[in-house]
Amino acid sequence: MEARLSVLTPSATVERKGISQTSLLALIIGVIIAVLVLPPAIILVVRSVAITSADATVGGFTLEHFARFIRNPELLHTLSNSLIFAVCSTIIGLLFGGSLAWLVERTNTRFKGLAYVTTIISMGTPYILYVSAWLFLLGRSGPFNDLYRQITGGFRPLFDPYSLGGMILIEGFLWSPLVFLLMSSTFRAANAEMEEAARMSGATVFRTIWTISIKMAKPSILALALFVFIRAIEAFEVPVLVGMPGKVNVLTTEVYQSIKETIPPDLGYASAYSVVLLAVVAVLLHFYGRLSRNAGRYSTVTGKGYRPRQFDLGGYRWIGDFLVLFNFCIVLLLPLLALLWLSLLPYMRAVSFAAIGNFSLHNYAVVLTSDYYRTLAMNTLTVGAVAATLGMILSFFVGWLSARRRPGGQILDQLATVPLVFPGVVMGVAFLMILLNVPLPIYGTIWALIIAYVVRYLPYGLRYTYTGVLQIHKELEEAAGASGATPLQALRRIIAPLLSPAIISGWLFIFLIATKELAVAVLLAGPSSQVVAVGMYDLWVNGQGGELAAFGLIWATIMALVASIFYFVAEKSGRGGLR
């Protein structure tokens, strides 16, 4: 025991206070993020007050763009459309997804597995695919209106999806899976003893739900409602696919049209519009931040791994069963069947027995042999993977610096969160203007998309690494320091391995949403950098529903696989939701 080892002689060097390794790291990461994040905001503001000359240089300043924005006779109409659309789709998404989550997590409803399958598959499926499937189902010659006409014998369809009502319905159902996922983790974390105490005090089931369950979940429900509302204000797919053909304009489509459907693109007007949209979202996000800080107030996570006792719905159980099955049909089964139907027919056709005779695998053959589709898929996978990797590398450092309250960490965190205020279209417009003005050959390449995605999804990646670092006991890191490891060594050998579940979840999450992204891509993708969502959009606009459906089904299968990996990794690392 007393055998002496080589005793370390304390180094005689005396350290003066200077720039430390950590500060240097914070500085480097800070510069990178500032270069990525600030230009989009700056260019929008500058362009919104600039007179753009013919050669795309700034030739003076003016408030004309804002004046045109205010003078636009359609402005009030557009605003009210946006508002009604966002409010109503939030309500539908929240009511539907929320009650589903409660039924599945806290009651003895049957077929719970179906709710999860529906949700996981929906995570990987591009919205545009959903929207086109629903448009086919609900369209004038779709099966529902067909059935109605046959029953009534009239010519008038029951409803027209290309309307504000149709937009609301589709957007609402589009959001219900995410609401389901986020609310189910809230209900799962709720302490069942609170409800049991109410029951023991003599309250009925419904009174317990009303006075205890809902009241306790209220902070998180409110925060989630505002979150969905913001997303709906920023929504692009439904307004562009459903609203524009039906002449129902909202704020985002207004921006899109002034860039894409005006020649030459009206950059000043689009910028003015974008700045207004940015301001609105920033205000909403501010309130969201306050709400979600409160959301944890009532959370009484026990962490004992016991499953809360379930409510017995008794005679009303069939209502729960019906809702779960209804969700499964509307959000998964019917769209899939519609796509299958479309993919087997040479041209778009209403559902009838006569059409079955025309079934062929021609569309699949085209999709599987054409270079165009292969390029689409490869581009999308590359863009998604590279953007997710770069985004997570930055998130890793920022998450650590800010979770550990290192000098500069707070500022870095705020900088990296700035992109949250950018709706996809606005981000697209901003990067369009930047790339047209920098002398780098990026415009029209997949790098344009990659850079824009890294910026757009940085805040999401950051949430994963930030909460991940918070969950790693600080002493694990301090022990490395006390053992003689430098901060960077501690990061590499202790934090990185321990954080890997959060990093993998974040990577998969960014990958999944990046491969679905339409709003940014439709503005930035060049002829050689087309991605799946843009390709699908073109196919739909050109009426090539068959190829769209065949390609969509194959793509959705691949992405469902990625989504299920994501789901299980996220579950395992203790994060049920994806906020």
Next chain:
Amino acid sequence: MLKLEHLTKVYAALPSEYAGGIRDANIDLAPGTFFTLLGPSGCGKTTTLRCIAGLETPDTGRITVDGRPLFDSDRGISVPLHRRNIGMVFQSYAIWPHMSVFENVSFPMRVSKTQRYSTAEIAKAVDEALESVGLGGYAKRSATQLSGGQQQRVALARAIVHRPKLLLLDEPLSNLDAALREDMRTELKRLQRELGVTAVYVTHDQSEALAMSDTIAVIAKGRMMQVGSPRDIYFRPANEFVASFIGHTNILRGRIDGSAGTVALDGGGTLRCRTEGEVGPDVAISIRPEDIALAKKAAPANGDGMNVLPGVVTSASFLGNVVHYEIKAGSGSSTFRVEGEPAMPFDTGAEVVMSFRPEDTLAVPRS
């Protein structure tokens, strides 16, 4: 060996308000000392330890280990923690769950900047460290397969594997169950002696501190109240706080009379007492429960010069070797705690006389 001079690190909302931290701590330890920072939670003992480790940067003051300045606010010196060559055991043990026992213990040698070790040297040192904490043969285990006590030992092995001159221990026993804690106490002490390392130990458990330490610093509200040997601190507490924090005691308030050695109690009556050093006129009087003898009220006072107080038994709990009494003193409203002999029990409500020697009646400054 370890020297702290005017070490200050304060967390405060207002200059006058204490919200954690340590003020003006001064220490000079001989090599091989087992030194304990003792105090209630939030008193600043952990802050002091973390300043020595380099996990916190002090506001002002100087920290020197073996003549090497680690921190000096005047000269702008602050050695980063990974260059301090200190071993530390954390409260949560901080065993890295993604590494094996061997990887955990060998980590300080593998990341060492001052010296490169060969694989054989590392293996030998890890073996010896594990052997010395009684975990020989555990090297290949995964860290997640260990019990709390074993994790504690791995943390200890990791802290001593590179032979630091200074070993810091942050409440290392607080997460163990009572029986294991007793074992680890003796073992820690034995290990520290064998290694000859200077240890700084943080705890809020006074019996732990009394049993293990060569020197104890009692800390309250960011101030070092008293630094001394366990005996010093128990028998010659510097003030009311130290007297009541270390062991059980009964505290009375009073004023020192003109004549030396007598105190007029605030509740009426006089006691003869002992004083240590300078005390003001307003004092607190400490009488340990084991120094008080009980007698029936009718019985005559046993011997001259004893302090005598009448009282009524308000509660009596039989604990086997002793009986714990709570006694309401006749004069004031103060309740006394007294340990009595089980052979001569008193019932609740019995009128008794408490008597104790003036030498055991210690007057200390109030705090």
